[in-house]
Each structure stands twice: as C-alpha cells, then as structure tokens.
Amino acid sequence: xxxxxxxxxxxxxxxxxxxxxxxxxxxxxxxxxxxxxxxxxxxxxxxxxxxxxxxxxxxxxxxxxxxxxxxxxxxxxxxxxxxxxxxxxxxxxxxxxxxxxxxxxxxxxxxxxxxxxxxxxxxxxxxxxxxxxxxxxxxxxxxxxxxxxxxxxxxxxxxxxxxxxxxxxxxxxxxxxxxxxxxxxxxxxxxxxxxxxxxxxxxxxxxxxxxxxxxxxxxxxxxxxxxxxxxxxxxxxxxxxxxxxxxxxxxxx
Amino acid sequence: xxxxxxxxxxxxxxxxxxxxxxxxxxxxxxxxxxxxxxxxxxxxxxxxxxxxxxxxxxxxxxxxxxxxxxxxxxxxxxxxxxxxxxxxxxxxxxxxxxxxxxxxxxxxxxxxxxxxxxxxxxxxxxxxxxxxxxxxxxxxxxxxxxxxxxxxxxxxxxxxxxxxxxxxxxxxxxxxxxxxxxxxxxxxxxxxxxxxxxxxxxxxxxxxxxxxxxxxxxxxxxxxxxxxxxxxxxxxxxxxxxxxxxxxxxxxxxxxxxxxxxxxxxxxxxxxxxxxxxxxxxxxxxxxxxxxxxxxxxxxxxxxxxxxxxxxxxxxxxxxxxxxxxxxxxxxxxxxxxxxxxxxxxxxxxxxxxxxxxxxxxxxxxxxxxxxxxxxxxxxxxxxxxxxxxxxxxxxx
Amino acid sequence: xxxxxxxxxxxxxxxxxxxxxxxxxxxxxxxxxxxxxxxxxxxxxxxxxxxxxxxxxxxxxxxxxxxxxxxxxxxxxxxxxxxxxxxxxxxxxxxxxxxxxxxxxxxxxxxxxxxxxxxxxxxxxxxxxxxxxxxxxxxxxxxxxxxxxxxxxxxxxxxxxxxxxxxxxxxxxxxxxxxxxxxxxxxxxxxxxxxxxxxxxxxxxxxxxxxxxxxxxxxxxxxxxxxxxxxxxxxxxxxxxxxxxxxxxxxxxxxxxxxxxxxxxxxxxxxxxxxxxxxxxxxxxxxxxxxxxxxxxxxxxxxxxxxxxxxxxxxxxxxxxxxxxxxxxxxxxxxxxxxxxxxxxxxx
Numbered sequence: 002x003x004x005x006x007x008x009x010x011x012x013x014x015x016x017x018x019x020x021x022x023x024x025x026x027x028x029x030x031x032x033x034x035x036x037x038x039x040x041x042x043x044x045x046x047x048x049x050x051x052x053x054x055x056x057x058x059x060x061x062x063x064x065x066x067x068x069x070x071x072x073x074x075x076x077x078x079x080x081x082x083x084x085x086x087x088x089x090x091x092x093x094x095x096x097x098x099x100x101x102x103x104x105x106x107x108x109x110x111x112x113x114x115x116x117x118x119x120x121x122x123x124x125x126x127x128x129x130x131x132x133x134x135x136x137x138x139x140x141x142x143x144x145x146x147x148x149x150x151x152x153x154x155x156x157x158x159x160x161x162x163x164x165x166x167x168x169x170x171x172x173x174x175x176x177x178x179x180x181x182x183x184x185x186x187x188x189x190x191x192x193x194x195x196x197x198x199x200x201x202x203x204x205x206x207x208x209x210x211x212x213x214x215x216x217x218x219x220x221x222x223x224x225x226x227x228x229x230x231x232x233x234x235x236x237x238x239x240x241x242x243x244x245x246x247x248x249x250x251x252x253x254x
Numbered sequence: 255x256x257x258x259x260x261x262x263x264x265x266x267x268x269x270x271x272x273x274x275x276x277x278x279x280x281x282x283x284x285x286x287x288x289x290x291x292x293x294x295x296x297x298x299x300x301x302x303x304x305x306x307x308x309x310x311x312x313x314x315x316x317x318x319x320x321x322x323x324x325x326x327x328x329x330x331x332x333x334x335x336x337x338x339x340x341x342x343x344x345x346x347x348x349x350x351x352x353x354x355x356x357x358x359x360x361x362x363x364x365x366x367x368x369x370x371x372x373x374x375x376x377x378x379x380x381x382x383x384x385x386x387x388x389x390x391x392x393x394x395x396x397x398x399x400x401x402x403x404x405x406x407x408x409x410x411x412x413x414x415x416x417x418x419x420x421x422x423x424x425x426x427x428x429x430x431x432x433x434x435x436x437x438x439x440x441x442x443x444x445x446x447x448x449x450x451x452x453x454x455x456x457x458x459x460x461x462x463x464x465x466x467x468x469x470x471x472x473x474x475x476x477x478x479x480x481x482x483x484x485x486x487x488x489x490x491x492x493x494x495x496x497x498x499x500x501x502x503x504x505x506x507x508x509x510x511x512x513x514x515x516x517x518x519x520x521x522x523x524x525x526x527x528x529x530x531x532x533x534x535x536x537x538x539x540x541x542x543x544x545x546x547x548x549x550x551x552x553x554x555x556x557x558x559x560x561x562x563x564x565x566x567x568x569x570x571x572x573x574x575x576x577x578x579x580x581x582x583x584x585x586x587x588x589x590x591x592x593x594x595x596x597x598x599x600x601x602x603x604x605x606x607x608x609x610x611x612x613x614x615x616x617x618x619x620x621x622x623x624x625x626x627x628x629x630x631x632x633x634x635x636x637x638x639x640x641x642x643x644x645x646x647x648x649x650x651x
Numbered sequence: 652x653x654x655x656x657x658x659x660x661x662x663x664x665x666x667x668x669x670x671x672x673x674x675x676x677x678x679x680x681x682x683x684x685x686x687x688x689x690x691x692x693x694x695x696x697x698x699x700x701x702x703x704x705x706x707x708x709x710x711x712x713x714x715x716x717x718x719x720x721x722x723x724x725x726x727x728x729x730x731x732x733x734x735x736x737x738x739x740x741x742x743x744x745x746x747x748x749x750x751x752x753x754x755x756x757x758x759x760x761x762x763x764x765x766x767x768x769x770x771x772x773x774x775x776x777x778x779x780x781x782x783x784x785x786x787x788x789x790x791x792x793x794x795x796x797x798x799x800x801x802x803x804x805x806x807x808x809x810x811x812x813x814x815x816x817x818x819x820x821x822x823x824x825x826x827x828x829x830x831x832x833x834x835x836x837x838x839x840x841x842x843x844x845x846x847x848x849x850x851x852x853x854x855x856x857x858x859x860x861x862x863x864x865x866x867x868x869x870x871x872x873x874x875x876x877x878x879x880x881x882x883x884x885x886x887x888x889x890x891x892x893x894x895x896x897x898x899x900x901x902x903x904x905x906x907x908x909x910x911x912x913x914x915x916x917x918x919x920x921x922x923x924x925x926x927x928x929x930x931x932x933x934x935x936x937x938x939x940x941x942x943x944x945x946x947x948x949x950x951x952x953x954x955x956x957x958x959x960x961x962x963x964x965x966x967x968x969x970x971x972x973x974x975x976x977x978x979x980x981x982x983x984x985x986x987x988x989x990x991x992x993x994x995x996x997x998x999x
Binding site (some may be wrong): 040053064067075076078079080103114115117118119 | 987993
C-alpha cells in the first residue's frame with residue numbers, strides 16, 4: 002500500500018493506493034500541521050481497514066509538506082497534480098487547480114510530465130480564499146455558492162481585483178438590493194477572469210482538467226468554461242488529485 | 255456641470271484627426287506614433303500623420319474599456335503593475351480594435367523619455383512588434399537647472415532625428431515649414447495657456463474636467479492651424495461665459511487644484527461629486543504641463559531642446575513644487591486633490607512629500623486619493639467617495 | 652570555508668570605517684564609484700532594511716520594495732552622503748524624496764543618459780560635472796589619483812571574473828558568490844581585493860547533482876531566496892546587478908573610460924536595441940544550463956517589461972523558465988514550492 006498526503010491551506014487530504022485508489026480522506030487543516038497529519042493518517046488507515054505497517058511509502062505534498070513527520074519524501078503539489086491527473090485521464094494536457102490560498106495552471110506532455118506551470122502571486126483574488134470572503138459577506142455557505150449562482154438572471158460585474166475592495170463592492174451591491182445569485186455569479190466571473198489571465202501564460206491545450214475543492218462548485222466551472230471557451234473535465238473527487246499523485250509517486254520511488 | 259459648446263467642435267476635430275490616421279496608408283502617407291512629450295514640431299514639415307497612443311489609451315479608459323484591453327496584455331505575460339496606458343495600447347494592438355477601431359499600423363515611432371522611462375520600454379516593444387524604426391530622443395532629467403551638455407546632447411539627437419526622418423520619408427527637411435510649425439505651436443501653446451487662465455476667474459467658467467477633454471488638441475495637434483483655430487473658438491466661448499457670469503459649477507464656493515493624470519473612466523462620477531459640494535477644480539498640474547513652452551523661432555533646435563527638457567515630469571520635486579505653489583496662488587485655490595496614480599511612477603512617487611511641503615508653504619489642505627488612470631479594476635469607488643466627501647465637508651465648514 | 656571574506660560582518664566593518672572616513676550611499680551598478688574612491692570616500696551600495704516602517708510615509712504601496720528598503724535604511728541609519736544616478740523613474744523620484752527626508756552632508760544625482768552609446772559625450776561631461784561637485788566636498792581629485800582608483804577597481808574586478816570562472820565549473824555556490832559581491836560593494840576595494848585573493852586560494856571544489864540554472868534579475872536583496880534556490884538547483888551563471896553586471900573593466904583610465912565601461916553593461920533601464928533573450932540563449936549553451944530563473948521585484952517596471960520577451964524567447968527555444976516575483980517580505984514557503992516544482996520539472 003502507498004500513501005499520498007496533501008496538506009493544503011484549507012483542507013488536508015490523504016489517498017491510499019494499491020493497484021487502484023483504496024480510500025481517500027479529507028479533513029480541515031488545523032493550526033498544528035503535525036497534528037493534522039497524524040489525525041489524517043489515523044482516519045485514513047481506519048477507513049481503509051488496514052494497519053499503518055501496511056504502508057510501504059509516503060509522499061507528502063502541499064504547503065504543509067515539510068511538516069509531515071511520517072513522510073519519506075516531499076514533492077510539490079505541481080508535480081503531484083500532474084501525476085494524479087495523468088493517472089485519471091491520460092489525455093489531459095492542461096490542469097487548472099484553484100486551491101484555498103493559491104491557484105495554478107500546469108501544462109503536461111503526453112507522458113504526464115510537467116512541461117510548464119504558473120502560479121498566482123500572493124494576492125488572494127483568483128483563489129478559494131476570495132470565494133470564502135465573498136460567501137461570508139453574502140451570508141451564504143461556501144457549498145451553496147455553485148447552485149445559487151446558476152440561478153443568475155442579471156449580470157453583475159465585480160470589477161476590483163483586490164479582495165478587500167471587491168468585498169466592499171459586493172456589500173454595496175447587496176445594499177443596492179441586487180439578488181444574491183447575481184452577485185455570486187459576478188464573483189465567479191471575477192475569479193475566472195483572474196485565473197484565465199494566469200492560464201494564458203502557458204499554452205492552453207485540451208483536455209483541460211480542473212482540480213481542487215473549488216472544482217465542486219458548478220457555478221465556478223460554468224464561469225471558467227465560458228472564459229476558456231472550451232469544455233473542462235472535472236474528476237470524480239477533484240480535491241484529492243494532488244494526494245493521489247503523491248501516492249503514485251510514493252509507489253514509483 | 256455645464257457642457258461647453260466647443261465640445262462638439264473638439265469632437266469633430268479629434269474625429270477627423272483619427273480619420274486621417276485611418277486613411278493615411280491609402281493616401282501613401284507615413285504614420286508615426288508619438289509620445290505626448292516628444293517634439294512633434296520636428297515631424298510636421300515631413301507631412302506625416304502623427305498619432306498618440308497615450309491619447310488613444312485615454313479614449314479607451316474614458317469608454318470604460320481600458321481594463322478589458324489590459325487583461326489581454328496581462329494574458330500575454332505583462333504584469334498588472336505595469337503602466338495601464340501601455341497595457342491598454344498593447345491589448346488594443348493585439349486585438350486590433352478599440353472604441354475608435356484601433357490605431358493604424360505605425361511606419362515609425364517617435365518618443366522621448368521626458369515623461370517617463372516607461373515610454374522607452376513601451377515603444378521598444380511596439381517597434382519590435384511592428385518591425386518599424388523607433389526614433390528616440392533621450393532627454394536627461396533636470397535636477398536643479400538644465401546643463402549645457404544636456405542641451406548639446408538633445409540638440410544633436412534632434413538633428414539626428416531629422417536625418418532619420420529624411421531617409422524614412424524620402425523628403426528633405428523644409429526649414430521654412432519647420433519655422434512656420436514652431437510659430438503655430440507657439441501660438442497654440444499661448445492660446446492653451448489663455449484657456450487655462452480662465453480658471454482664475456471667480457466663479458470659474460471651466461473646470462479641469464473641461465481641460466482634460468479639451469487638451470486632446472494641444473497634445474495631438476500642436477503645431478497645426480486647426481488646433482489654433484479651435485482654441486480661438488474655445489477662448490471666445492469662455493470669454494462670453496465670463497462676461498455673462500456663467501459659472502462651470504453653480505454657486506462655486508470651493509476652489510480646488512487637481513494633480514496627476516485624470517481617472518478617465520470615473521470623470522463623470524467625480525465631476526458630479528465635486529459639483530454636489532459646489533466645489534470647482536479650477537486648475538490642474540496635468541494640462542498645465544502643455545502651457546509652459548516659450549519657443550524661440552530664432553534658434554529653433556536648441557530652443558526645442560530646452561523646451562522639451564523642462565517638461566513637467568522631467569523636473570525635480572523642487573521645481574515641481576515651485577510650479578504647484580505658483581498655480582495655488584494664481585488660481586487662489588482652497589485645497590488640492592492629488593490622484594495617486596498606480597500607473598504613473600514619475601507623477602505619483604513623491605506626492606506624500608510634496609503634499610507635506612505644500613501644506614507647510616501655502617497652508618492649504620491636500621487630500622490624496624489612490625486610483626489608476628485607465629485600469630478601473632483597482633478603483634474602489636466607495637472608499638474614494640467617502641474620502642473626497644470628508645475632505646469637501648471639512649473645506650466647506 | 653576558512654577565509655576571512657566569508658565570515659566577515661559587513662555592518663561591523665562599516666562601523667569601523669565610519670570612524671576614519673566619509674561613507675556615501677549608492678544604489679546602482681552605474682555609479683562611478685571610482686571617482687568617489689579617488690576622493691577618499693567609501694562608496695557603499697545599499698540593500699536596505701527588511702522591515703519597512705518610516706519609508707511608508709514617503710512612498711506609496713505600489714512602489715518597488717528596493718526603493719522602500721533603501722529609503723528605510725537611509726532614514727534609520729544615514730551615512731555621510733548619497734549618490735543617485737537616474738536608474739529608473741522610481742529611483743529618480745526617490746533621489747528627490749531622499750533629499751527632503753534624509754539628513755546628510757552630500758546628496759547628488761548624476762543624470763545618466765539612457766542611450767549610452769550616442770550619449771557618451773554627454774555622459775563624460777556629466778561625469779566631469781559630478782567629479783567637480785565631489786571635489787567641492789572632498790578637495791581636488793587629481794588625474795593620477797583617479798587613474799590609480801580605476802586600476803584598483805580593475806584589479807578587484809579581474810579577481811571577481813576569476814570567481815565567476817570558478818563557479819562556472821561548479822566549485823562555488825551562488826550564496827557565497829552573492830556574499831562576495833555584497834562585500835565588494837561595501838568594502839574599500841583594495842581591502843576586499845586582499846581578502847578575495849586569499850579566498851580564491853582556499854575555495855574547495857564541490858560536487859553538485861542538481862539541475863543547472865541561470866539567474867536573471869536586478870538585485871538579490873534577501874540571501875535566503877538564493878539559499879532556497881540552491882537547495883534544489885545549482886546556479887551556474889547570473890545576469891544580475893549584484894552579479895555579473897559588475898564585472899566589466901574600465902579600459903581607458905579616465906572619465907571617458909568609465910563612461911565606455913557602461914556601454915558594455917546591459918540594463919533594461921537603458922535603451923535596448925536588441926532584446927536580451929538571444930544573449931541569455933548563448934549563456935544557456937555556454938553554461939550548459941537546464942533552466943532559467945527570473946528574479947523580479949514586484950512593481951519594477953523596467954525588468955517586468957523586459958521579462959516578457961525573455962520568457963518568450965526561452966519558450967520558443969524550448970528552455971524552461973520560472974518567474975519569481977518578490978515583494979517587500981517574500982514568503983519563503985511560496986518561493987520554495989515554485990522552485991522545488993520547477994526543479995522537479997527539469998529533472999523530469
């Protein structure tokens with residue numbers, strides 16, 4: 002059995018892999034990364050019904066990768082996402098990953114190797130964090146955003162790229178009596194255009210796969226597809242693609 | 255705000271200017287892209303069509319399309335932190351469109367770094383893109399006073415530019431035409447200075463928002479008869495406003511000075527906001543930058559060199575301060591609004607210290623608002639409104 | 652490393668020098684340090700404070716971090732004087748702001764031409780104006796003293812070139828080279844030369860197995876950025892102000908010679924008739940590099956402009972390139988992820 006651990010800013014993910022994915026586990030990232038990793042491992046092992054000693058190799062990835070005590074080695078989430086996505090669909094040539102604190106675009110060759118990648122700068126616009134802030138301003142749950150925005154009737158434009166300014170824009174729309182679903186659609190649009198500016202710096206080739214928790218948001222995907230003017234593929238469990246890649250790399254090494 | 259009748263006049267003038275650009279190649283005329291601080295007088299004798307990417311970018315900004323074009327440049331890899339005039343122009347070039355259908359392809363570029371070093375990078379990129387020559391005149395920054403070797407250096411480059419233009423157009427430089435251009439340019443600058451001087455009247459018959467619109471001709475058509483005629487008409491209208499006691503802002507009771515390039519996409523909102531408080535922006539440092547030339551037709555090249563060395567953005571903060579204080583006194587303003595413009599480093603960096611010096615030297619209050627001239631994505635309207643209202647409330651008390 | 656050079660405390664060194672000579676701050680590779688040296692003044696290139704507090708009252712948030720850092724340094728620990736050289740729009744305005752806010756005995760801006768070739772006459776005269784301005788402060792600088800100073804600088808730069816040769820063979824890490832460069836930009840040249848000679852004798856060969864990188868940019872302000880890069884890759888060559896841009900020698904021992912030296916130094920703030928990309932391609936081949944890292948400061952216009960064509964050239968020729976944009980306080984973890992991923996990619 003091989004194990005991949007992906008400690009992100011918002012969530013921590015674990016995948017156990019033998020000849021296929023045995024189990025995957027997602028928990029919120031705690032303040033203490035070491036503890037988070039321990040808890041994740043316990044839950045993962047329990048879920049798969051195996052023993053810790055059955056695990057023959059562990060690769061850690063994500064921002065907390067260097068804080069995972071049981072890891073045999075660390076690999077960045079860029080390489081891991083590429084590996085995971087290629088395993089899920091070998092036709093994928095571009096990955097867009099919108100994570101909690103950063104987003105990235107990766108271009109792959111036919112063998113699944115990373116050819117080029119870009120990451121956003123330190124600004125939160127274009128990341129999951131931006132969504133969180135806006136959801137809070139609109140008093141809706143994060144996982145409601147997608148369905149709500151699909152009911153959008155009238156286009157509302159969020160023009161600010163700064164998260165703080167955009168938040169005040171959202172609040173002023175709210176005060177003007179604009180509908181929540183319209184504002185949320187505007188927020189998705191804003192993130193999509195920010196992400197696109199980044200993606201354009203690497204050649205966009207089909208197939209395109211979107212990974213990361215934000216991929217579960219149907220409204221966000223809709224906005225992205227409109228911007229890319231191409232269809233994108235969403236894996237069954239988009240959050241754990243990085244952890245899956247890590248598990249695969251553990252097996253390979 | 256009362257619209258000037260001459261506005262329609264200007265629209266026609268600028269419209270036909272861009273139309274000339276569009277048809278230039280059909281009539282076998284060469285098109286030159288020119289920076290706002292470049293000595294365009296040198297080009298006129300060659301009968302080339304001159305177009306101003308900066309003016310074009312401001313049109314995109316005013317049409318609220320600036321950010322869209324910027325995004326195109328950003329997708330090409332240009333940082334969001336680069337000048338938005340550049341990004342806007344680049345985006346428009348790549349898309350081949352704009353509110354006026356895009357600028358025609360240049361046959362050459364002509365620019366000076368007296369407004370910023372950005373021009374150099376921008377035009378280098380355009381020159382590589384279109385594979386056309388870039389005639390560049392390096393104008394050393396004036397720190398305390400213009401040095402003789404700087405004048406020599408610039409004069410020599412102007413002469414070099416003439417030679418390049420001769421081979422580019424296949425025409426000889428017509429000295430007489432050149433002197434006539436200089437005379438027209440001088441006349442134009444005098445008329446423009448006169449236009450701006452109207453702001454000293456109480457109440458003022460014009461605001462800086464009028465000046466921002468009307469400046470298109472002094473920037474783009476300097477050295478032509480059309481520009482001279484236009485400003486004569488404009489001045490007649492302003493004169494008649496003064497005689498009839500027509501104010502640009504009703505019940506004017508706050509007089510203000512504006513600093514920096516306008517926030518093109520927010521002009522209307524801003525002018526309405528000031529008007530609500532009966533505040534009139536009677537003058538600005540930006541349009542006054544074209545009001546200082548004193549060309550000497552007796553010694554044309556050297557005089558041209560000196561003039562273009564002393565452009566507002568090519569001088570030290572000490573020299574800027576002198577000019578600002580003079581404007582404050584001449585226009586008798588109650589306060590100053592500084593636009594801290596993310597896009598323009600030479601205009602904006604130093605504003606914090608200038609504001610402090612202005613307060614110390616003249617006693618007038620200064621408010622600094624942060625925005626961008628073309629990229630509305632960094633504009634926070636609510637914050638801007640609150641800050642300006644608080645400033646005007648404090649002045650009105 | 653046993654050599655004194657690698658353990659030297661530059662702050663302490665400056666403290667000692669302050670007691671015996673005048674020290675002037677400067678900020679650009681195009682500063683005629685030789686003239687200051689000839690005047691008995693120690694020119695020190697400033698890299699600035701890490702924490703920015705006072706400078707925020709003078710510079711907007713969208714100003715580049717290098718300008719903010721050096722101003723903070725000037726406001727906190729002023730030296731005897733400062734010399735600016737019209738490096739870019741930001742540094743030009745910073746010169747004015749500095750003049751208003753930093754207490755010192757000497758402040759001068761040398762207005763470099765942006766076309767060094769065509770502007771050589773102008774530049775020579777501007778250097779002469781500067782020399783006279785310094786003479787008012789220091790007393791006369793004779794032609795002979797100037798020649799001596801230029802020779803002392805040439806000696807040092809020859810040794811630095813040797814250092815670069817050693818690194819080419821992979822014997823010295825970029826972190827160490829950076830340290831040596833920062834030292835030469837701080838110390839009295841002849842003293843640095845003595846230490847550098849000793850240092851070059853003691854350098855031990857090292858083995859690397861990492862991908863070979865070329866580092867491009869302006870100034871390396873935070874050494875930890877280099878440290879992170881070298882955990883995953885080996886920097887074989889650089890195109891930096893705090894690196895190879897400092898190496899050219901002055902051929903003719905005169906003001907004109909100093910001016911001519913600037914002609915051989917590439918800088919995006921100067922008129923660039925040819926794009927930089929092809930030159931980088933040559934270096935990639937010469938140094939057998941696997942990839943290029945572009946180290947940029949956020950809000951640094953000249954380099955951000957040039958970066959696009961460099962990246963395009965590299966991409967068209969199949970060379971990978973990583974752009975790192977640094978802010979006031981770059982986050983080590985973000986840099987680490989990007990660099991590690993980039994090197995994973997290079998290793999395939």
